[in-house]
Amino acid sequence: MSGLAASVLFVADGLVQARGLRKRFGDFEAVRGVDVDVARGEVFGFLGPNGAGKSSTMRMIACVSPRSEGALQVLGMDPDVDGPRIRARIGVVPQLDNLDTELTVRQNLQIYGRYFGLSRAHVRAKATELLEFAQLTERADDPVEPLSGGMKRRLTIARALVNEPELLLLDEPTTGLDPQARHLLWERLYRLKREGVTQIITTHYMDEAEQLCDRLVVMDGGVIVAEGSPAELIERYSTREVLELRFDPALRPAPDALARLAERVEELPDRLLLYTADGEHTHAEVARAGFVPLSALVRRSSLEDVFLRLTGRTLVD
Template identity: 90%
Template sequence: MSDALVQARGLRKAFGDVEAVRGIDVDVARGEVFGFLGPNGAGKSSTMRMIACVSPRTGGTLQVLGMDPGPDGPAIRARIGVVPQLDNLDVELTVRQNLQIYGRYFGLSRAHVRAKATELLEFAKLTDRADAAVEPLSGGMKRRLTIARALVNDPELLLLDEPTTGLDPQARHLLWERLYRLKREGVTQIITTHYMDEAEQLCDRLVVMDDGRIVAEGSPVELIERHATREVLELRFEPELRPTAAALAPLAERVEELPDRLLLYTADGEHAQAEVVRAGHRPLSALVRRASLEDVFLRLTGRSLVE
């Protein structure tokens, strides 16, 4: 990609004998939201730390903003924003002071950081908490403040590592709205997540990582079309009446067996449901839905949603 803000070829990261990232190729275009999707331990955070210039690569090449993170780390860090997996706010300062003091680290003037703090407080919906202490804030408020702080230097690239882990649904959706607003403003974002709905909502393109490797790449729609069927029939049975996946295999393109239910991947879920009943099986419940990224995840990694 000629307009790539991040470009990696054969990127590797090892910790002693443990290889966390095993030779991946990545391109992130200017203005897009790019996602790393995968279970815990897949290598997402290790990749993000290399892009953020805080962890040296073991092998391969990496360019961030057209520079090499090795010799050019300080120059890159001055032009990016980082939202770590765990909030690292200064709890001894107020909400506003967290923004202002962080802005001074970039050499910005006091007048500029004061104005920028006011702007970011409004963006994060924290204006009414500007002079409050950080410690009593809710998890969602702290997460919004951490994201606001990462924007104090007007970064060209924003890195977000598991931005909504541990938040309730209301807080997650508010953060999604804030990130979508940044996308409209042209801020390039790289997000790591193991939440399928988050990746589907936010990402223009993404890669699915497993065991340090990229196992699929594309837009959410492309990945669903490539690795799943149009519909999925979810069936739950009484334990003693539950058929095997092999028994239902002739009724669908693919059958996935989970601890609590069977998933039948098919072009027509209602037709498959009728065939299941016609074959003499009596499910406790049946749900026909469109295929999602979670189905892609299960197909590619063979794991549950979160481990």
């Protein structure tokens, strides 16, 4: 009874709801039956390698790519019928920046606002506010082209906020940025979350997913292979710690030889991963058993390990 009530509540507050969502391009099926519910106020992630179907799913949610099959509701409306109405209330940050290079930084924000039918006075004030948010006030009247990658990304995000969206879609927001620019961007996205903006993020970086997402799905080959919070997923599919061992190729033991020392052993081209509750203890046992690695590293287990467990492959090759 209470379960039913909860699910009804959940649906009522769901910003995005997909059932059996599919996308075909000719013979190729990029998304093969995806179920997703995103609640108001949460940051939801699609984690997966390139080609997993994340971007195609995002484009369907953004109402720029008609679905091939399945049910989809965004903000309680059907994208096939109410595309423009939905797009008026969401913000989209595409994978590659598509800023208007014929306009200045400020004009990019103002003109984009005009596409939403906002008044001239409103977009003028809003642009000033967003330039501040994106830390681009000093570059306001410069052309877009000479901006750094991080600046362009921040401008693209600021642009997506011009209509004060209820839902922000970010497709690989930090791909190609240097570490400093990534951290600055994460900080800005966290600020938006605190302001109550619902966000959907795709990424193939597990650290990004762990940093930003309340809840995420792991996608591979067009389907969802796992779902939960980052902590839940690690708990469910991995151990507390991981011992990474590198061997001289000539002296590298077969994974089976180490199997009894850990819960699970994964073999990667350059190293062996031993999944265990206590890394230091396992390291000592490995030495006692007579194996001599070139190097050993104990670390917390991460979403990367979850992904490896689920698909047998690493996220970033």
